[in-house]
Amino acid sequence: MTYPLQLPVLVEACHWLGAKGWAPATGGNMSVRENADWCWLSESGKDKGSLTVDDFLQVEIATDRAPSGRKPSAETGLHTLIYRLYPEANAVLHVHTVNATVLSRVEKLATLKLTGYEMQKSLSGQTSHLDTVSIPLFDNDQDIPALARRIEIYARQTPLSYGFLLRGHGLTCWGRSVAEARRHLEGLEFLFECEMQRRLLERS
Ligand SMILES: CSCCC(=O)C(=O)COP(=O)(O)O
Numbered sequence: 001m002t003y004p005l006q007l008p009v010l011v012e013a014c015h016w017l018g019a020k021g022w023a024p025a026t027g028g029n030m031s032v033r034e035n036a037d038w039c040w041l042s043e044s045g046k047d048k049g050s051l052t053v054d055d056f057l058q059v060e061i062a063t064d065r066a067p068s069g070r071k072p073s074a075e076t077g078l079h080t081l082i083y084r085l086y087p088e089a090n091a092v093l094h095v096h097t098v099n100a101t102v103l104s105r106v107e108k109l110a111t112l113k114l115t116g117y118e119m120q121k122s123l124s125g126q127t128s129h130l131d132t133v134s135i136p137l138f139d140n141d142q143d144i145p146a147l148a149r150r151i152e153i154y155a156r157q158t159p160l161s162y163g164f165l166l167r168g169h170g171l172t173c174w175g176r177s178v179a180e181a182r183r184h185l186e187g188l189e190f191l192f193e194c195e196m197q198r199r200l201l202e203r204s
């Protein structure tokens with residue numbers, strides 16, 4: 001089986017984010033697009049910090065079907081939704097960081113608004129700390145097809161950029177390449193950490 005050229009780059013990104021503690025236990029899942037119809041997703045239940053290319057399964061974007069018969073991520077439907085909605089998205093990273101998990105519970109509104117941070121410019125298209133970056137928040141759900149439908153309804157009204165949060169669960173983000181998805185992950189995680197600290201300190 002020949003896999004996409006970006007897959008080894010994704011594997012390296014998985015090792016990097018695993019070393020940061022952003023995919024504890026078997027949390028998180030990652031994928032890369034092969035073409036308009038197919039992507040490669042991490043196998044369900046693995047430690048995502050020590051994946052190899054052989055731990056990724058080819059999945060049909062339209063159907064979530066994995067011809068290998070092995071089980072791709074339980075959250076496959078969220079990755080394929082992003083690939084269906086955004087043809088320019090070529091890599092998707094889902095992580096369980098402490099900041100994403102906690103902040104998504106603390107914030108009761110439907111979007112997390114980030115403003116005043118220079119690091120907003122780590123997100124493609126952002127040019128000023130004076131702008132506001134809105135990250136949508138969705139209630140978590142064990143029914144992934146239902147969750148994907150909810151996210152799709154929202155996204156058809158308000159196109160998603162960079163990523164979204166699942167309450168008490170984590171962050172899913174993407175990019176035009178693995179490098180861009182990784183930069184968005186690192187930038188958003190930094191912004192979440194800042195926002196957590198700001199909210200803690202400003203309460204006192
Ligand atoms: C303890 S991880 C719970 C499932 C989850 O949220 C996740 O990200 C990993 O699921 P996968 O099927 O991709 O291993």
Ligand SMILES: [Zn+2]
Pocket residue numbers: 027028029075094095096169170
């Ligand atoms: Zn998850």
